[in-house]
Amino acid sequence: MAAETSDTSAKAESIVEVRHLSKTYDGRVRALEDINLSFPKGQLTTLLGPSGCGKTTMLKIIAGLLEPSSGEVFVNGKKITGPGPERAFVFQDFALMPWATVLRNAAFGLELRGMAKNERNEIARKYIAEVGLTGFENSYPRELSGGMRQRVGLARALAVNADVLLMDEPFSAVDEQTRRKFQEDMLALMEIEKKTFIFVTHSIEEAVYLSDQVVLLSRLPGKVSEIIKAPKAAGSPDEIRRDKVYLDTVEHIWQTLRKYLEE
Amino acid sequence: MHEWFNKDSIFWRLLSILIFFSAWEIAGRVPISPAFPTFIDTMEGLFRMISDGSFFEKYMITLKPLLVGVFITCFFGITFGVSMGLSDRIDWLGQPVFIVLQAAPVSALIPMITYVYGIGFTSKIIAVCILAMPVVVLNSINAVRNANTSLIEMSRSFQGTRMQEVFKVILPDASPMIFAGLRLGVAGGFVGIVLAELLITPTGIGDLISYHRSVANYAEMYATVLSIILLAAATVRFFERLEVRLFRPEKQGT
Numbered sequence: 048m049a050a051e052t053s054d055t056s057a058k059a060e061s062i063v064e065v066r067h068l069s070k071t072y073d074g075r076v077r078a079l080e081d082i083n084l085s086f087p088k089g090q091l092t093t094l095l096g097p098s099g100c101g102k103t104t105m106l107k108i109i110a111g112l113l114e115p116s117s118g119e120v121f122v123n124g125k126k127i128t129g130p131g132p133e134r135a136f137v138f139q140d141f142a143l144m145p146w147a148t149v150l151r152n153a154a155f156g157l158e159l160r161g162m163a164k165n166e167r168n169e170i171a172r173k174y175i176a177e178v179g180l181t182g183f184e185n186s187y188p189r190e191l192s193g194g195m196r197q198r199v200g201l202a203r204a205l206a207v208n209a210d211v212l213l214m215d216e217p218f219s220a221v222d223e224q225t226r227r228k229f230q231e232d233m234l235a236l237m238e239i240e241k242k243t244f245i246f247v248t249h250s251i252e253e254a255v256y257l258s259d260q261v262v263l264l265s266r267l268p269g270k271v272s273e274i275i276k277a278p279k280a281a282g283s284p285d286e287i288r289r290d291k292v293y294l295d296t297v298e299h300i301w302q303t304l305r306k307y308l309e310e
Numbered sequence: 311m312h313e314w315f316n317k318d319s320i321f322w323r324l325l326s327i328l329i330f331f332s333a334w335e336i337a338g339r340v341p342i343s344p345a346f347p348t349f350i351d352t353m354e355g356l357f358r359m360i361s362d363g364s365f366f367e368k369y370m371i372t373l374k375p376l377l378v379g380v381f382i383t384c385f386f387g388i389t390f391g392v393s394m395g396l397s398d399r400i401d402w403l404g405q406p407v408f409i410v411l412q413a414a415p416v417s418a419l420i421p422m423i424t425y426v427y428g429i430g431f432t433s434k435i436i437a438v439c440i441l442a443m444p445v446v447v448l449n450s451i452n453a454v455r456n457a458n459t460s461l462i463e464m465s466r467s468f469q470g471t472r473m474q475e476v477f478k479v480i481l482p483d484a485s486p487m488i489f490a491g492l493r494l495g496v497a498g499g500f501v502g503i504v505l506a507e508l509l510i511t512p513t514g515i516g517d518l519i520s521y522h523r524s525v526a527n528y529a530e531m532y533a534t535v536l537s538i539i540l541l542a543a544a545t546v547r548f549f550e551r552l553e554v555r556l557f558r559p560e561k562q563g564t
Contacts, residue, residue, distance in 0.1 A: 110467055111467075112463055112466060112467055130466055130467045130468070130469050131469070132469060134467075135467070135468070136463075136464070136467040136468075138460055138463070138464060140460050142458075142460045142461055142463065142464035144461060144479065144482065144483075145560055146482050146483075146557060146558055146559060146560055155464075155468065155478075156468040158478075159465065159468045159469060159470040159471075159474055159478070160468075160469070187559075187560035188560075189560060203468075207468065
C-alpha cells in the first residue's frame, strides 16, 4: 500500500515549485539555504523540522508575505512577486478581527476583493457550514474557543477558492483533544475540497497523519534534509493511528530529527 | 433583589454619590474654611444662578470655543497622528513638536497667545487645542504603530490594498487607543478653556468663577466649578460610548 501511494504522488504534477531559495535575516542569520522543492497538486505536504529551521519563513515566502534573499517560487508555472489569489494563508494565531463577526471574518478575503455583500456572505456561510460552525455566524471571535477560531480562519481561506492553502502551525494554539478532532475533520475536508495544502508543523504525528509528503528540514541554515512520501493509510482515524506503517514512519522521522536536536 | 448588589448596578453608583455629597456637607458644616460652602448651600447657589439666567448665558460663551477646539483637535489630531503612525517621514517631521508640547507646561504659553491673538474667541480655541492636541496625536501614532501585525499580514495575504489595510484593519484595531487619547484630550480641552477664561480675560464660566470669588459668593463659585467638572466627566464618558458604537460592536452590552 505504501508503494502504491508513493507511485501516484510521483506522477502528480507539481503546483508550487521552489528553486534555489535562500533567506538571510539582517545579512547574518541564514534561515534558509538553497531550498529546492516541488509540491504536488492536490496533495498535502508538510514542512517539518526543529524550531528555528525556517519552516514558517519558507511558508511566508511562498505566500508572498516575505521576500526571499535569492531564489524563486513558481505557482502554476508563474514566478510569484507577492501574495496572489491562487494562494490563501491560515495563520498560527488565527488573525481574526475581534471587532468583526464570524461571518464577516470568514468573508473578509472576498470583501477585500470588492465582492458584493450578499454574494460574499452566501459563500462564507457555505464554508462556515463546511468547517462545522453553523449557528455561530453572528458570534464574535472572543466568544469562540481556540479550535473554533481556527475553523473560522480555515473558512476564510477556503472561501476565496484558492488552489493552494498555506497553513502555518494552524493547530499549535489549540488544545490536544480539539487538535485531534480538527485533524480528522481536515482529512475529511481534503476529500471534498481537492486543494493543495502546504502545512507547517512541529508535530511528527500530525505531519505523518495528515500528509502525502513530509519535508524534513535541518536547522540553521534550514536545508532540505529528507523528503518522505508518507503512506496515507486507509480506514478510520483510530485505525490509522495504530497502523504499522504509520508508526514506523513516525519513528523514522523522530530518529532523523533527534540528530539535529543533539547537535 | 440581589441584582441591586451587582457591581454595576445603579445602587452602588447612587451610594457612592450619596457618600461623596454627605462628606462634602459635613466638611462644609465643620467648617474647614469659611470659604468652603456646604453641599446644600452650593446647590442653592446653583439654583440662584440658573434662575437669574447667568448660568446658561455664561456657559454658552464657554462652550462655543470649547466645541470648536475639541472638534479641531479630534479631526486634525487624529489625522496627524495616524499619518505619522503610517509614514516614517511624516513622523520624523512632526513627532518632536508634539512630544515637546506634551512635556511642556503649556498653560504658561496661554498669556503669550493673548499677545498674538488678543483676548477673543481665537485665543480660547488655541488654548483648548494646545492642551488637547499632543496627547491625541501621540496616542494615535502609538495606536497605529502597535496595530496587530498578524492582522496586517492577513490583509496582505488576501491582496488587500494599502487603503483597505488602513481603513478596514489598522484603524479599527487602533481605535481603542486612539479613543483613549481622545478622552484624555477632551479632558485637556476643558483644562484649556477654564485656564483661558481665568487667565486671558474673565468671560464665560471663568467670569462666573472669578466674579463670585471676588464678592465672596463661595456657594456660586463652587457650584460653577462642580458643574464644569461634571460636564467634563460626562463628555469623556460620551466618547467612551461613541467608540464602542462606532468601532467595537463586540463590546456592546458588556
